[in-house]
Amino acid sequence: METAGVVQQTPSFVPRRKADRRVGLHDLVRELATDWVAQAGVSDVRPLLVTRLRRLLDAKSVRFTELPDTPSLRVGQPVRTRGYIAVPVPMCDSSKRIVLEASFDAPVVDEWSCQLLQGAASLATMVIDAERLARVHEGASARLSDGAAPLIGSSTAMEVLRDRVERVATTDFTVLIEGESGTGKELVARQIHEFSRRRHGPFIAINCAALVETLIEAELFGIEERTATGVRGRRGKFEHADGGTLFLDEVAELSLAAQAKLLRAIQDLMVERVGGVGSRRVDTRIVVATNRPLATLCEKGLFRSDLYYRLSGVDVRVPPLRSRKEDILELAQYFLSRHSARCRLVLSPAASDGLMAYDWPGNVRELERMIEGAIATCDAGQISLDDLPIALRGAYGDVLMPSVQANETMRAWGSRYARLILERCERNKRHACSVLGISYHTLNAYLKFRPHERPPQRPKPQPVRTSAEAVPVSSGASVR
Numbered sequence: 158m159e160t161a162g163v164v165q166q167t168p169s170f171v172p173r174r175k176a177d178r179r180v181g182l183h184d185l186v187r188e189l190a191t192d193w194v195a196q197a198g199v200s201d202v203r204p205l206l207v208t209r210l211r212r213l214l215d216a217k218s219v220r221f222t223e224l225p226d227t228p229s230l231r232v233g234q235p236v237r238t239r240g241y242i243a244v245p246v247p248m249c250d251s252s253k254r255i256v257l258e259a260s261f262d263a264p265v266v267d268e269w270s271c272q273l274l275q276g277a278a279s280l281a282t283m284v285i286d287a288e289r290l291a292r293v294h295e296g297a298s299a300r301l302s303d304g305a306a307p308l309i310g311s312s313t314a315m316e317v318l319r320d321r322v323e324r325v326a327t328t329d330f331t332v333l334i335e336g337e338s339g340t341g342k343e344l345v346a347r348q349i350h351e352f353s354r355r356r357h358g359p360f361i362a363i364n365c366a367a368l369v370e371t372l373i374e375a376e377l378f379g380i381e382e383r384t385a386t387g388v389r390g391r392r393g394k395f396e397h398a399d400g401g402t403l404f405l406d407e408v409a410e411l412s413l414a415a416q417a418k419l420l421r422a423i424q425d426l427m428v429e430r431v432g433g434v435g436s437r438r439v440d441t442r443i444v445v446a447t448n449r450p451l452a453t454l455c456e457k458g459l460f461r462s463d464l465y466y467r468l469s470g471v472d473v474r475v476p477p478l479r480s481r482k483e484d485i486l487e488l489a490q491y492f493l494s495r496h497s498a499r500c501r502l503v504l505s506p507a508a509s510d511g512l513m514a515y516d517w518p519g520n521v522r523e524l525e526r527m528i529e530g531a532i533a534t535c536d537a538g539q540i541s542l543d544d545l546p547i548a549l550r551g552a553y554g555d556v557l558m559p560s561v562q563a564n565e566t567m568r569a570w571g572s573r574y575a576r577l578i579l580e581r582c583e584r585n586k587r588h589a590c591s592v593l594g595i596s597y598h599t600l601n602a603y604l605k606f607r608p609h610e611r612p613p614q615r616p617k618p619q620p621v622r623t624s625a626e627a628v629p630v631s632s633g634a635s636v637r
Contacts, residue, residue: 203284210277214270216259221246221281223255235271239264242271244278246285257281308344309491310484314476318345321473326352331423333468334446336475339522342446343406345475350402355442358401363394366410373415375431378422384432395428398441408468409447409454413461420464443468478517478524485512488521492528502535507542515549568606575603 203221211219222243235244240263246255257278259270308319325332326349334342343362350360368376375393382390394403411419422428423443427436445468452469454460478485486509493502504512508531517523531544575593579600582588590600 203281206277206281206284210259210274214259214261214273216261216270219257219259221255222258235275237266237271240266242266242274244271244274246278246281248282248285255281255285308341308348309488310481311487312481312483314481315484318473318475322348323352325349325471325473328471329353329355329442330471331443331445331468332471332473333451334444334473334475335450336446336448337477337520338448339520340475340477341521342448342475343404345473346402346404346444346446349444349473350404350442353402353442355401359398360402360404361394361398362404362406364406365415366407368411368415370412370415373411374418377419378428379430379433381430381432390430393428393430395422395439395441396437399439400441402442402444405443405445407447408445409449409451409460416461416464420461420467423464423467478520482513485517485524488524489528492525493532496529496532500532500535501538502532503539505539505541508540508545511542511545511549568603572603572606575600579604 207219207221210216235242240261241258243256243258246257248255257274259274261270308315308322322345332346332349334345336342336345346362347360350356363376374380375391377393377395379391379393379396380388382388384390405419408419425436426441427438429436451460451465455462455465478488486504489504489509489512493504496502512524519526527546527549530546531540535541535544575589578592579586579589582592586597586600590597593600595603
């Protein structure tokens with residue numbers, strides 16, 4: 158309000174119009190968005206929100222406070238006392254309770270300030286979620302910096318796998334991951350952990366095939382101090398993973414005795430250290446993986462049926478690479494881009510065809526190592542078929558290279574392939590035309606051609622002379 162050229166500040170306890178409330182929230186969002194873009198950092202947004210809100214409210218202090226589950230804040234209504242107001246921030250994680258507090262010099266807090274704080278609390282929800290997602294992304298990037306590839310692929314099988322992982326991650330049930338060696342079972346387990354509510358907890362991975370039979374209990378459940386001479390007490394993997402996820406890889410390699418010990422720990426989520434006198438409860442999610450089907454092992458008596466029924470139910474099957482060949486080139490480009498700082502390489506068309514024709518018994522792990530080998534031996538800016546291992550070139554090289562060296566024509570290739578398909582169709586030309594996707598006339602043309610006979614060279618057409626060029630002109634004569 159302006160009187161006699163003097164600007165008087167409106168006290169915070171004087172009621173304001175609804176238009177003023179809308180303008181105040183609009184200014185807050187605009188200034189925060191501008192500062193957010195200028196800062197280009199998610200971690201700096203919450204202090205900016207507090208600073209701008211304090212200035213707009215003319216408040217003594219504004220802060221975020223994390224509180225235990227308070228019954229008075231469950232309804233979502235603000236708490237107002239003398240010169241103080243607290244508004245709960247809506248959170249996606251129900252285990253957290255965060256309030257936005259503001260204190261004023263004036264004893265009475267007007268409705269305008271209350272509504273502006275409520276709008277700022279809704280805005281703070283987006284800010285806090287952005288901070289959480291940034292931390293998850295940074296943590297995932299740090300974990301994947303050791304050379305592990307994320308779940309890459311655009312095939313239908315990979316879309317189904319991602320959808321399954323996201324659904325399973327929202328629960329705390331034990332998960333069984335099945336798939337061949339090298340398909341990326343541990344990456345799937347990490348994705349389940351990252352999408353779960355335990356993402357801020359530890360992810361502990363252990364290879365059951367590498368455990369010594371006599372030390373399995375100590376590794377998994379821990380050991381008490383002075384249990385034996387020279388033995389120091391330590392926690393087991395179950396306790397290390399408390400509040401997070403425990404990943405047991407190659408669980409089918411455990412002996413029957415070790416399976417019995419694991420069964421009780423998974424069923425009760427209680428562990429007893431070696432040499433201990435009591436059990437300890439742990440809050441750990443169990444994710445197990447195997448490259449051999451457990452149902453078949455149970456039928457052969459190599460795996461306990463009771464443990465299998467405890468682990469199965471929530472299953473995730475990772476497809477082999479040969480069943481999603483449309484992802485091969487995408488994965489190869491990803492592995493090449495990871496080494497782009499060393500050298501920028503591309504795949505030649507022949508090398509791409511060779512990768513697509515291979516059966517990949519080692520799956521994604523084999524593809525990664527093969528690309529690394531090609532990068533190490535390639536001396537040009539392009540990876541050719543010769544840069545790939547002999548095992549990969551295999552039949553592809555055996556079929557192509559003799560024809561390349563013999564300079565065979567495309568017609569020779571077509572003739573040879575047409576005869577092969579005709580034999581498979583029991584000499585039925587109509588059926589062979591349907592399989593080949595060509596006409597009856599084209600098939601007969603291929604069959605008449607003999608691959609060992611090179612087609613006769615056509616004579617080059619002679620240039621047609623004009624009448625002026627055909628008649629010689631003597632010196633001194635003129636042509637009219």
